[in-house]
Amino acid sequence: MSRAFVNEDNAADQADPPVERQVSQQPNRLTAQGLAQLQAKVAQLQQEHSAESAKGEHADKQRQADLERDLRYFNQRVQSAQVVAPATSSEKVQIGSWVTFANDQDEQQRIQLVGEDQADANAGLINWGSPLGLALLGAQVGDEVLWKRPVGDQLIEVLRIEPEA
Structure with a gap:
């Protein structure tokens, strides 16, 4: 039977169930x-x-x-x-910390490490489990860490760590 002859009300009732959202591991x-x-x-x-x-x-x-x-x-x-407990230390990067870092061209960037569902790169909120988040997690001011990016690894230096606001 052609789709042209299907009752639209019945077609809506038979809509495919939505694909489940993938939950991160x-x-x-x-x-x-x-x-x-x-x-x-x-x-x-x-x-x-x-x-x-x-x-x-x-x-x-x-x-x-x-x-x-x-x-x-x-x-x-x-x-x-x-x-996680609120980031209160400026000694070590943890989830909730605001981190200012620089690349080898001295370009600075300030981000906050947050949970996956809170992440918004445009607002500077970076998932702690992302390549950048994992590179920074546990680092201290002055540390150089390797950011493993899809476009190529980059060495970055931690300049400042600020506790959660």
Whole structure:
């Protein structure tokens, strides 16, 4: 039978289930702020799901399925969260630390090491488990560490470590 003759309402009910979101294999270590963001995301998704479900038979089934998938993912991330103690030291880079480093051309960059779900490179929030995060984790001011980048390894020097704000 041609798709041209399929009832659109039935087609919507038979929509393919959304592909599950992949959960990272790295431990879910994050800051207290990162956990609060995850909890806020779960609350937002629950509210959206309730609003969609309240539409009854007029609900967008695909949207509901997508929201349910996202709720499963973010609930799992909240349950697996390992909140680290706030970075209070300027002696050693840890999750939550703000780090200023320079490359061999003396170009400086300031970033904060955060959990995976909190990471936003444009805002300077770098996943602690990324190549840059792993290179910096545990370093001290003056240390030179090797940042293993896909475009080629780069030696960087830790210039400043600031505790979590």
